Amino acid sequence: MINTRLIPIALACLFASHAFADDHAIMQRGYSPAESFRNFTLSQCVANGFQQHADIQKDAQIAAGGYLEIGHYPIEAYEEAVTLSKQFLAREYRTMAGQSLTLMKCIDLYHSDELTALVEKYEYALAHPDQEHGSN
Template identity: 30%
Template sequence: MLLFAVSGAACAKDRAIDSPEAAGRTYATNYKDMVLATCIATAYQNNRSAATDAGSSVSALRDWTYYDLENSPDEIMSLVNRYLARDYHNPLVEPEVKGVKFDLLKCLDLYHSAELNAQVKRFVSKPNRTFRQERPPQR
C-alpha cells in the first residue's frame, strides 16, 4: 500500500512538470520573462520555428501577467529594439563565425537590465502576486 501511495505522488509530481509553471511565478517575473521572449522572437524573426515558439511563449505569458496592457507594449518594443541594436563584438569568435550578432546575449543583458526593472515598477501594479493567488483553481 505504501508503494502505491509513493507511486501516486510521483505521478502527480510528473503531471505538474508537464504544464507551464508561469501561473505560479510572480507577475513581475512573468513580465520580465515576457519581455525576454519578445526580444528572442524579434531577434530570430527570420528563423520561423524560433520566432513562432518565442512568440507563442509571449502570448502565454500575457495570460499569466497582470500589467498595464495599454501603455507597456510600445515601451517593451522600444526597449527590445534598443538592446538588439547594440553592436557587440568578440574578436575571438568573429574570425570563426562570420556575421555573428550576439542577439541572445543582448536579450539576456536586457533581461538583467535596470531599464527592464524600471518598466516592471512602472507597469506591473501587483509585482509580488501570482496568477494562482488571484485565480485559485476551481474544484
C-alpha cells in the first residue's frame, strides 16, 4: 500500500533530482542540518501556499526537494514539517484591505517556536542516534 503522505515529498525529490543534475552549487553552500530543514519547511510552505501560481509552486517544490536530498533528518521530520506548514497556511492572515498574506505565514512559520521545537527534536536525535526520540 502506498503511503499517500509521502507523495508530495517524493514528487519534490523527483523535481529536485532533475534540477540539480547539472549544477551542484547549492549542495556546496554548507548549510547545517537544521538550516537545511528550516529551508525545506519554508520551501514546502511556499509550494503549498502558492498552488494557484504554477511557476512559484514548481520552483518551491524543486527547492524543497533539494533540501530534502541533502537533509540529515529522518523522513518523519519532513512529514511533520509539511503538516506544520499546512497548519500555518490555514491561519487567517489578511491586510487591512482584505488581501491574503500567504508569504507572511510562511515567514512566520520559519521563525516559529513550533519549527524550532521540531529542529531541536531532530537535532537531539542526530546527536544521540542510539536513543529513541519521542514526540514532544
